[in-house]
Amino acid sequence: MPRHTVHxxxxxxxxxxxxxxxxxxGTELLYLSGQTPIDTATGALVTGDVAVQxxxxxxxxxxxxxxxxxxxxxxxxxxxxLVDMADFAEVNSAYAxxxxxxxxxRTTVAVAGLPLGARVEIEAVxxxxxTDR
Numbered sequence: 001m002p003r004h005t006v007h008x009x010x011x012x013x014x015x016x017x018x019x020x021x022x023x024x025x026g027t028e029l030l031y032l033s034g035q036t037p038i039d040t041a042t043g044a045l046v047t048g049d050v051a052v053q054x055x056x057x058x059x060x061x062x063x064x065x066x067x068x069x070x071x072x073x074x075x076x077x078x079x080x081x082l083v084d085m086a087d088f089a090e091v092n093s094a095y096a097x098x099x100x101x102x103x104x105x106r107t108t109v110a111v112a113g114l115p116l117g118a119r120v121e122i123e124a125v126x127x128x129x130x131t132d133r
Contacts, residue, residue, distance in 0.1 A: 008068075030074075032064050032065070034081065036115055061075075076126065078125075079124070080107070
């Protein structure tokens with residue numbers, strides 16, 4: 001099955017050989033690569049607490065979704081990666097500002113480290129018609 005990819009000019013450039021998002025042509029599932037709290041203007045990690053980092057990661061995900069013709073309202077599944085589970089409550093509060101009921105499914109896991117020293121990374125799956133553009 002052919003793969004459609006999304007490049008989002010408003011999101012930080014990929015720091016490896018991957019697309020901002022990809023999905024099988026002819027389906028409604030779009031898989032978004034994990035976004036860290038990178039400032040799109042500077043390419044550097046944002047300064048601030050984990051709530052600020054979470055908000056920035058979501059802003060970057062939203063930019064990818066806009067480039068694909070969608071929004072955070074189209075998200076059906078979210079994976080959150082934290083370097084410290086002690087940040088869970090703060091991340092959860094920042095997360096709650098991004099979605100309204102009915103909420104997408106979510107998994108949160110602790111990881112040993114994230115690119116550029118980020119404290120959080122967020123990836124998502126959205127239901128957006130994927131066409132061969």
